[in-house]
Amino acid sequence: MKGYLYLSISIVAEIIGTMFLKLSEGFTVLAPSIIVVVGYGLAFFCLGKTLAYLPLSLAYAIWSGVGTAVTAVLGILLFEDPLNIGMVLGIILIIGGVVLLNASSKTEVETLKEK
Structure with missing residues (x-):
């Protein structure tokens, strides 16, 4: 459980950093640039x-x-990035891949516990 907590914090921090990367305008705006680094x-x-x-x-x-x-x-929501069917399909495939990896990993851990 602790691992997933660290992972969640890591994901949120990475998303915030990436959003502010756009706002830093190539690291020319100080406040967003600091948020990117942090x-x-x-x-x-x-x-x-x-x-x-x-x-x-x-x-x-x-x-x-x-x-x-x-x-x-x-x-797409904040910066008006273009949206098309390829992007939607890609996002669905990414989420599906993460779900499959997570399910597969849990099965393997349970198998190891049984031994």
Whole structure:
């Protein structure tokens, strides 16, 4: 459970960092640039802590997949990024992949516990 808490914090921090990366205008605006550095710093710190509890393959897949999907949606909603069927399908596939990896990992952990 602790691993998923660290992972959640890491994902939120990475998403915030990425949103402010857009607002930093190439690191020319100070306040958003500071938030980018702090956001990514916290994201990687918490991702590192996550790896004490979860396998790398699972943690990184969830981190990158959820981060990518949420960032894409927020880009569409907040920055008027274009939306097309390819993007929708891609987001659905990312979420599906994360769900499958998570389900597969839980099955393997249960198998290991039985031994």
